[in-house]
Amino acid sequence: DGGITQSPKYLFRKEGQNVTLSCEQNLNHDAMYWYRQDPGQGLRLIYYSQIVNDFQKGDIAEGYSVSREKKESFPLTVTSAQKNPTAFYLCASSIGAAYGYTFGSGTRLTVV
């Protein structure tokens, strides 16, 4: 079945470390997105990509980086510059605005 796979489900990071969250889709969707979710704040857009080798910053891109070398993959790196990285991270993909998003099951990142 087609879908989006996020890994790992839980991730622990020490202060000062970079970590990379994986997002893979086999839906043949052009657009992919990364969101951060904190309690009571809904979903906030970090980065999005409409096509391979192109991506744009969202509302809270500082301290994060992405790449889009393949259509299927959109990894997110949380850098040491992100001062408060503990959150739930959601990856999504879309074939068009009329069809909505397909979401992955999320990665919970905790700084220890």
Add this chain to the structure above:
Amino acid sequence: AQSVTQPDIHITVSEGASLELRCNYSYGATPYLFWYVQSPGQGLQLLLKYFSGDTLVQGIKGFEAEFKRSQSSFNLRKPSVHWSDAAEYFCAVGAYTGNQFYFGTGTSLTVIP
């Protein structure tokens, strides 16, 4: 600017009671509208969507929503709530250009026996 407002942060209903979750949007044209549900620690699942035609749309799990252009609303309803409906519900607007989506801040639903 596009925006989505869910005025109710938290709602508690009794099992078997009816449910209505409110959603208001701001958008320059007829938008694409969506409702998603999120169980704790999970991703979001699409419940239903509207982009044209009949203003009353049916979704999964017995949910329905009605688009009211005059009120800029897209409220979610269910006639009889089940305990398994306890979750977070998000309303979203899809923009025609840029393949962008705008989410409300969510409504948390508690179902009591």
